[in-house]
Amino acid sequence: MSEAAAETLVLALGIYALIGLLVGLIYVFGGAGRIDPAAKGKGLPFRVRLLVLPGIAGLWPLMLIKLFTQKEPPVS
Amino acid sequence: MxxxxxxxxxxxxxxxxxxxxxxxxxxxxxxxxxxxxxxxxxxxxxxxxxxxxxxxxxxxxxxxxxxxxxxxxxxxxxxxxxxxxxxxxxxxxxxxxxxxxxxxxxxxxxxxxxxxxxxxxxxxxxxxxxxxxxxxxxxxxxxxxxxxxxxxxxxxxxxxxxxxxxxxxxxxxxxxxxxxxxxxxxxxxxxxxxxxxxxxxxxxxxxxxxxxxxxxxxxxxxLSDRIGHEGWLRVAEVDEIEDSRAKIIRPVDGDAIAVFRDGDRIAAVSNICRHQGGPLGEGKVVDGCITCPWHGFQYRMEDGQSPPPFTEKIATYATRILDGVVYVNPKPNAPGTPQAPSDIGASS
Known part of the structure; x- marks a missing residue:
């Protein structure tokens, strides 16, 4: 792998993670309750929101799709 | 839950x-x-x-x-x-x-x-x-x-x-x-x-x-290579199923089935927990409820429903006992369908 290709890859990973962090913050502090009734308000305590944030940052494309397409509440 | x-x-x-x-x-x-x-x-x-x-x-x-x-x-x-x-x-x-x-x-x-x-x-x-x-x-x-x-x-x-x-x-x-x-x-x-x-x-x-x-x-x-009886799958002799435990049957087609014994009752449900897909058949019966070994999700033996106020449901299966041998019908009932457990005492 050339240095330029490696730099591009690392930059892409960084951008992906940054977008993931932003989407994650929006999701855990707003969107989660929209698709998961159990995650509304005190149902999802602050510490748990922080706990699930890295996962949302890692899977943000999937979570965005869920946020905009899921109509029925998920399995609880 | x-x-x-x-x-x-x-x-x-x-x-x-x-x-x-x-x-x-x-x-x-x-x-x-x-x-x-x-x-x-x-x-x-x-x-x-x-x-x-x-x-x-x-x-x-x-x-x-x-x-x-x-x-x-x-x-x-x-x-x-x-x-x-x-x-x-x-x-x-x-x-x-x-x-x-x-x-x-x-x-x-x-x-x-x-x-x-x-x-x-x-x-x-x-x-x-x-x-x-x-x-x-x-x-x-x-x-x-x-x-x-x-x-x-x-x-x-x-x-x-x-x-x-x-x-x-x-x-x-x-x-x-x-x-x-x-x-x-x-x-x-x-x-x-x-x-x-x-x-x-x-x-x-x-x-x-x-x-x-x-x-x-x-x-x-x-386990999946079982001699059937009119399309039913042979599970085990009654005495081979430990009390409060299950035998797991894997039909050639379809999901694995967990056949539980609770005292004199025999009942079969899907082996897959609705929570995280845990193997229910590796769990046990606690207070009359099948309890997942992974995280303790529970289902009633007679209808595969979680006890209130919970709402999870799993498929149930018909069972019968002939000559001391337990059989299960591999065709699943819809999740949460009542299915009366077989009574060991009644068959003997």
Missing amino acids: SHDYKMVQWNPFKKRFVVWMVSGIALYLTSFVALTYATQPPGNSLTPIQAMIRATGTLAFLMLSFILCIGPVARFTHRFRPFLYNRRHIGVATFLVALVHGGLVLLWYHGFSDTNALVSLFISNPQYDSISGFPFEVLGFIALIIMFLMAATSHDFWNANLGPGVWKALHMGVYIAYGLLVAHIALGILQFEKRPIFFLILGAGAATVVALHLISSIASLR
Whole structure:
């Protein structure tokens, strides 16, 4: 792998993670309750929101799709 | 089954388990570093960080091997169930150990140049077209990403928000991560470290995982090869089913079925828990409810429904007893359908 290709890859990973962090913050502090009734308000305590944030940052494309397409509440 | 999410569903056993696990990790790391120094060949001078890189790397591999052995072994002995119940904790701990390993590698081997450490990781060995010389660091990096995704999605929140199918598919990635780690070790430290301990760790770990999965698969195939009775599948003689426990039947077509005995009652339900796809047949009957061995989700024997106020439902199956032998109809009823258990007393 050339240095330029490696730099591009690392930059892409960084951008992906940054977008993931932003989407994650929006999701855990707003969107989660929209698709998961159990995650509304005190149902999802602050510490748990922080706990699930890295996962949302890692899977943000999937979570965005869920946020905009899921109509029925998920399995609880 | 909880209506709100908790950080961890602690109980006294789980707390003791985590204390033992963390103590074991600390003991392994200190022993490994001490033994590395004590057995170092003349002329070698590993730094403490290098020794810790090896200690965390071998520990993460051994822990992941152990995790992969838990399922198959728990099918044969109840004594392994405590590990099954706490597999999630071991998985997260394994990721953290692997993360320390990766962090130390980046710091020690790639952190002291002007080039970005991650860029350096990808370009320090350019032999991408070689098999024996392939940059093993990249394999470890990909495995670490997979382990991160699994650890980060281990909370109940994820099962509910991804759905059991997607969640389970994501966590089957552990096998990809394990394969990458085997290659990472084989193409990495085994290429330049001649002491047998690393070869032993890799060989014993991988061979045990493969052997246990093969044995478990063969046992499952035998279970599916049953002589039917008018299309019904033979489960076992009544006395062969331990009280409060189940026999698992795997039809050639369809999902596995768990056939439970609770006193004189015999009932069959889907073997797959609605929570995280746990193997219900490896659980037991508690207060008349089938209880998942993974996280304690419960279902009534007579209709496969979680007791109120919970609403989960699993498929039920018809059972019957002929001449002391339990049979199950492999055609599932819709989840939550009442199905009267067979009565052992009535059939004798």
